[in-house]
Amino acid sequence: MIRKFRLINGEGVSWDLNARTSFFHSIGGFGYKDGTQYEQIGTDFIPLEELFSQGVMTGRIFFGGRNAYVNYRAFSRFVRAVPLTLVYEMEEAFRVPVRMTEIAKSELITGGAGLDCEVAFTATGLFYKNVSGYSGTIAIGGKIYPYEYTYAYADVTQNTLMIDSDSHGDSPCKVTVYGPCTNPVWKHYVNNVLYETGRYEGNIPDGHKLVIDTTQIPYSITERGVSDEVVADRYQMCDFTTERFFHLQYGSNRISVVHEGLNILNVMVEGRISYETV
Template identity: 30%
Template sequence: MRQFKLMNANGQTFDLMRKDAFLHAPAGLGWGIDAETMEVGDTYVVTNRKPQRPAPSGEMVFAGYAQYDEFMSFAQVGGLVLAYKPRESWQYLDVDLSIERGEIDAQKKLLVCPVSFTASSQWYEQIKAYQAQQEQGEGKVYPYAYPYTYKSVMEGAVEIHNGNLSSYPKLTIFGPVDTPAWALYQYGKRIASGAVNVSIPQGNKLVVNMHPATMEIAEYTDDGAFVADRYQNSDFTTERIFELPPGDCRIVFTQNGIGDVRAFVEVRKRV
């Protein structure tokens, strides 16, 4: 049975399957490509392709005004993520919403409110974290709660199993590390690379976020406190920022210092 829920910036969850407040007649859950074409003779040439923006919609059905007010208090917090489980796994979409409101239907005795969601992402699966190096012994505890961790088959590298669509990764490289560098490989060929000319001390980390909406190359403490913007320290002869291609690929981490690089790669796999 398919399921829906909504999450907000406070970490709260609103079950959209509740009997007294549920999402009815959902639509706009598909996927497509917008293609721009140019007429050439008696045929057409595609000049640009881009994914269609998701546009889910439906009706929120409330038992009464109290449930409507509860939903609005939840939604107005912001930072909304719509979660949809069509079969075995959840899919997520960053959204804003708009909702119409009238009066309680005299026959149904219910408050039926058309709702539409404005997407600020594509649909994606739960974020997965791939570990570049397994700590020996008891290991070090990092302040993260990753849903999945995969040990690499090779020290200082991660094997990533991407889907049928490209995805933006987020790299977290832990100090101590001197001039950290990373390279993306697929089918044995290097297709992109990056490096930052800086030394990150023990207790700090370098974050390379490649998502266009949150893009950054910055240094933080292990506890998440901002230290400095390190974009200006980039090796500008490298790409630094890239997408992961569809299919399997590998990111290899190196440094000018001694030892393997300890790092995580977070992937928001598009679906």
């Protein structure tokens, strides 16, 4: 199976790295190195902190054709529109946030076939795949299914969705609760066990939404308008006796949102299932 690569820059523009005019090859660095430090106690070694080294993906990009220098210069401008996302596709599509830290300009290959340039991309996060779910549905591996069971949970309402994760790492997500709603409470169950909760103390009007986001640093809880613009930071209006933020965990993740109003809530969860390597 052919591996496909492309870059997306900070302006949302995509660059095909499998094209004849810019072919990414001789690729390395897609694994990981465990840099965990250990302390010896007797004959045992106790891990002090789990650390993974920052990934660096290397290779060469062949800028082919008669316009090799033109393509090289266009690419060098393209990658300066940060942040960059490297998309890697086989059976599934995975993404990793990167920064281009090296591109070596070479001379034209004998005969003028093109430029073959060494490149390096430094990862600024883990690989991930996007999944999403909506209230009344299940999302498994990015696919959406009707939410139907032959049995009932005691705390399941119509404001519930499920996402399965096959990663043992913490996976960030964004929870969107659409108004109108009053004093919404969100609960996260992992494999049917209550894992963490959050509560917002206030009203979200019709047409607005409450967004709880751990996919960006710093984490945020904001009220957003019709065009997704930030209306206000609502973090201080949350119940600080709750966890507020959460990450998807390995197994079945059930997210349930309730509020003090009479209407059924519309809820969406967008997750990034994270992996050290793919």
